[in-house]
Amino acid sequence: MGDRMKKVTILALHLGYGGIERAIANLANFICDEYEVTIVSTYKLYDKPAYEFDPKIKVEYLMDGKIAVKVDAYKQLLREKRLGKLGKLLFRDYVKKGKISDLFKDIKSSFINVREKKQKMISYIMSCDSDIIISTRDIHNTWLGQYGKQDSMKIGWEHNHHNNNDKYINKIVQSVQKLDYFVLVSEELKQFYEEQLKDSACRCIYIANSIDRLPDELSNLEEPNLISVGRLSPEKGQLDIVEIMKKLHPLFPTWTLEIIGDGVLRESLEAKIKKEGLEDVIKLAGFQNQDYIQSKLSHSSLFIMTSYTESFGIVLLEAFAYGVPCIAFNSAQGANDIIKNNTNGYLIPNRDIDLMCKRISDLIKQEAKRKVFGLSARKTAEKYDAHAIAQEWKCLFEKEKQ
Numbered sequence: 001m002g003d004r005m006k007k008v009t010i011l012a013l014h015l016g017y018g019g020i021e022r023a024i025a026n027l028a029n030f031i032c033d034e035y036e037v038t039i040v041s042t043y044k045l046y047d048k049p050a051y052e053f054d055p056k057i058k059v060e061y062l063m064d065g066k067i068a069v070k071v072d073a074y075k076q077l078l079r080e081k082r083l084g085k086l087g088k089l090l091f092r093d094y095v096k097k098g099k100i101s102d103l104f105k106d107i108k109s110s111f112i113n114v115r116e117k118k119q120k121m122i123s124y125i126m127s128c129d130s131d132i133i134i135s136t137r138d139i140h141n142t143w144l145g146q147y148g149k150q151d152s153m154k155i156g157w158e159h160n161h162h163n164n165n166d167k168y169i170n171k172i173v174q175s176v177q178k179l180d181y182f183v184l185v186s187e188e189l190k191q192f193y194e195e196q197l198k199d200s201a202c203r204c205i206y207i208a209n210s211i212d213r214l215p216d217e218l219s220n221l222e223e224p225n226l227i228s229v230g231r232l233s234p235e236k237g238q239l240d241i242v243e244i245m246k247k248l249h250p251l252f253p254t255w256t257l258e259i260i261g262d263g264v265l266r267e268s269l270e271a272k273i274k275k276e277g278l279e280d281v282i283k284l285a286g287f288q289n290q291d292y293i294q295s296k297l298s299h300s301s302l303f304i305m306t307s308y309t310e311s312f313g314i315v316l317l318e319a320f321a322y323g324v325p326c327i328a329f330n331s332a333q334g335a336n337d338i339i340k341n342n343t344n345g346y347l348i349p350n351r352d353i354d355l356m357c358k359r360i361s362d363l364i365k366q367e368a369k370r371k372v373f374g375l376s377a378r379k380t381a382e383k384y385d386a387h388a389i390a391q392e393w394k395c396l397f398e399k400e401k402q
Contacts, residue, residue: 005036006397007130011121011140012041015049015059017287019209019314020136020159023185025051026212030390032056035132035397040124042117062120122147132397134183138175145178153397154179156202159209161189161311161333169196176202181396185209185312186337205396208337210389211317211381218323218378219298221370224255226360227300227324229293229315230307232263232284237306237329239265240353242272242282244304247357249281252364256280257304258296262287297322301370302363307332308351320344320381325373327359344376 010028015021028037029052037057039049044061053059121140125133125147133148134155135141141156148154156176162169173196176182182197182204184190190206197204230236238259245257259269259282266284273282285292297303303319303326310332317338319326326345328335339345346359363370 005034006132007038008035008132008134008397009038009040009128009130010134011125011136011144012039013137013140014043014045015039015041015051016045017050019312021049022051022314023157023159023209024136025049025053026210026386027390027393028057029054029212030210030386031393031397034394038130040121040128042121062124063116118143128152135179138172141172141175141179145176153181153399155396156182158182158184158189158193159311161309162192163309173197176200178202181205181399183207183396186334188333188337189311207392207396208384208389209312209314209317210384210386211314211321212386214321214378214382214385215294215298217298218374219300221301221323221325221374222367223299223301224252225296225300226255226257226302226304227260227296227319228257228304228306229260229318230305232259232261232265232269234265235308236261236263236265237308237351238269239272240306240351241304242269242276242278243353244306244357244360245278245282246276247353248360248364249278251361255364256283258283258285258300260285260288260293260296293318294322297324300324302327302360303345304360305329305332305335306356307335310334313338317381317384320377323374323378325363325370325377327356327363329356338380340376340380344373344380 008031010024012021012024024039028039031037032054039057039059041059041061042063044064049059122143125143129149130152132153132155133144134157135144136157144154156179158172162172176197177200179202182193182202184193184204184206185208187206190204194204228241232238241257241259248255269284273279297319301324303316303324305313305316305326305328308331311334313332313334316326316328316335326339328339328347329351330336330347330349331351336347339347341347348356348359
């Protein structure tokens, strides 16, 4: 191979906003000086990717995806039998605008796109001559294993937790059978899938997700601000945050909470906040860019996570980077890898809201302890710096192909 750079191709569904997409950007940006990196996205959702890529990185799109992604969201609600929410979305997007005929056109386009996206991605994989190909979706794992060139190192990269869902576990396990390596973002997931794949040639590797920056100035942890960041959806458990603030507000009337994120749970959250009379206590900031989030973290004193499930919890690391202690339910499995109980934050067992309130109260009242936790949090974040995590990927890339 001489002195030429190895080629790395990363397969993505889209390059919009999301944890997977951010992880792709972080990895690509920190390896592109040593590898020739191409990102191949099935859908083009925006004029440019949501996260910034180094100019050396080549980005290719296989098809426009705005209509397909919207209709895919409707189909997901239909599969989940959330017909009330589906009806509201359809009414808002089509009926109210007097474009009901467009709904049927979009559905037809969506089915055409499903076939087209499969054909285009398979065609790309078959023609890809990269030394290393990384897949970030289970269906891409399958196609990569079936159609990827024999000489390419084939890697699956899993970001979701299985939540003991047998159907999902089986789908993932089957999808990576013909790959060389399967990268998991937590040690717990690595051990789990290692057992599932013990009779397979595919080897499991633990490489954590990373954060792309460590700010020079940390939060002073002196302002009466609580913060939570994440998609507003049932698995994130934000309705419990309202219960928590309902209990805390009488004790600490000057402390407020800002929830950054948007999603299907927003209407329910707004209604619950209004019902409890907490409109001046809990702010729903909606979706915001990274500059906004970082600005808020730098003025926050505690980060609250109420997720039922979390494969990694990169938002915790972002808070840690600013020296902000975190408190989470240990049902968010990814939090268990990051939060060291009574050191840089607290892990709350059994989704015990009363205990969560007590731990938050303790840290509100004890500023000195809060600051000790904050220093420990920052040290934890430094272990996940993108430069360090990129080295682990580079070590994998230099391994012999299976």
